[in-house]
Amino acid sequence: MRLRWIQVLPVLAIVAALGSALGSARAADAEKTHDGRLITDHLEIRFRTGSRAAASAERWVVDGERIMLRILRALGTEGDTAPAARFQLFLYDSVPELSALTCTTGSAGFSFGRASYIPYDNPQTAEHELVHVVAGAWPKTGAETRNLFLAEGLANAVLTYVDDVHVHAVAKYYRDRKALPPLAEMTGAADFYAWLRAHPGFGAYDVAGSYVRFLLDEYGAKKVRAYYTGTAPKKAFGKTEKQIETAWLVALDAFEVRPAVQTLLARRNGLGGEFSHFETDPEKRLPAGIRGDPDDWKSLLDAQLTSAEKGVWTRVDDALVGASDGGVWNAATLGRKKYKDCAIQMRVVLSKCGAVQLRLGEGCQAMLVANGSFVWRNAAPTASNGEYRNPQNGEVHLTLVRRGGTLTIFVNGDKAVSGAIDASAELPGVALNGGSVRILELKLRKL
Numbered sequence: 453m454r455l456r457w458i459q460v461l462p463v464l465a466i467v468a469a470l471g472s473a474l475g476s477a478r479a480a481d482a483e484k485t486h487d488g489r490l491i492t493d494h495l496e497i498r499f500r501t502g503s504r505a506a507a508s509a510e511r512w513v514v515d516g517e518r519i520m521l522r523i524l525r526a527l528g529t530e531g532d533t534a535p536a537a538r539f540q541l542f543l544y545d546s547v548p549e550l551s552a553l554t555c556t557t558g559s560a561g562f563s564f565g566r567a568s569y570i571p572y573d574n575p576q577t578a579e580h581e582l583v584h585v586v587a588g589a590w591p592k593t594g595a596e597t598r599n600l601f602l603a604e605g606l607a608n609a610v611l612t613y614v615d616d617v618h619v620h621a622v623a624k625y626y627r628d629r630k631a632l633p634p635l636a637e638m639t640g641a642a643d644f645y646a647w648l649r650a651h652p653g654f655g656a657y658d659v660a661g662s663y664v665r666f667l668l669d670e671y672g673a674k675k676v677r678a679y680y681t682g683t684a685p686k687k688a689f690g691k692t693e694k695q696i697e698t699a700w701l702v703a704l705d706a707f708e709v710r711p712a713v714q715t716l717l718a719r720r721n722g723l724g725g726e727f728s729h730f731e732t733d734p735e736k737r738l739p740a741g742i743r744g745d746p747d748d749w750k751s752l753l754d755a756q757l758t759s760a761e762k763g764v765w766t767r768v769d770d771a772l773v774g775a776s777d778g779g780v781w782n783a784a785t786l787g788r789k790k791y792k793d794c795a796i797q798m799r800v801v802l803s804k805c806g807a808v809q810l811r812l813g814e815g816c817q818a819m820l821v822a823n824g825s826f827v828w829r830n831a832a833p834t835a836s837n838g839e840y841r842n843p844q845n846g847e848v849h850l851t852l853v854r855r856g857g858t859l860t861i862f863v864n865g866d867k868a869v870s871g872a873i874d875a876s877a878e879l880p881g882v883a884l885n886g887g888s889v890r891i892l893e894l895k896l897r898k899l
Contacts, residue, residue: 835871
């Protein structure tokens, strides 16, 4: 089971597996809410009649089958085609709807029994989750137990490329920096999810995926299935886990990673690095339709400043300065005029700042935090990208663009993420969480 917490800190930590009673209750609730049904050779696709997810159901008939055939081929179980053995795929309109209807907190998708529960617009999560239900149906072959390092690893090994990057590239990234934990530490953790929470920011899913990808390529799916279902490694592979680890590390050392991928991984791990651009000015890299003309922009630096917390936000010279101890968001509004469709640009210098944001009320927040960029609506995220992170120190150019019910975030001129937000007119504002910020430029343009 894969439950992702999408929250400011720690980075996309994964919570523990659901108990059987709770999982059964959620399954019963989904049976009630998801009254629509389409059948394929391998799947029963469920959706709420009239929902946005329902509009994509026919596509999932095709894509769901394609994903299932890819999984079955990768795991050497293509003969598992009996209609009585269909798996269920429950489609939701969004992560917030998934959370609300399944009583999960910020989960990007999860599985229980023979069913997976996902947002309709995330095929990568669907494939990951469907690997779980396929593997969960395998009978035991031995008495040994496996923690969920192997379960998450199998799912990402089948994907192979996760968020555009080969799982071996991620594992090699940590190995080259002497930050790859011993395999026994990860496979031997009594609670793998607790281990993850103790190692925030570490790409354990992809590292596990790299290990299992190596097993599949080196030994074949049949032996991996035996190992997965309880057969001792010596019996399944003819080698001990330590011997296998040594061979895996040798393979990682030989795996080639292009410079652009190295840059991407460095950015994901908060170490900066820039892709090559013809234009180096972040503002000039914005799309022309957002940049407009200089006269289109109105400075907010001298607008009326209103903050619920005294002493957090002040003006120093020509800059807007904020400082807080962290733990909570400290927000301030600017001016008295409310806006709907608009763009807001901020050039800000961060000093040990845990998180910063631009906002149009609680329902439209562009967050730049330690584990990525987040579109936030009221109390929940609607979209995120782990590549564009808050560097905590240094200068950042952050742009919020709202059109209707969609917010798009640009970081240093690059489009980071788009997601659903409230479209009501609100006062523009800024916020920080910990450390200090010095906003050198803050301006708004109506769209």
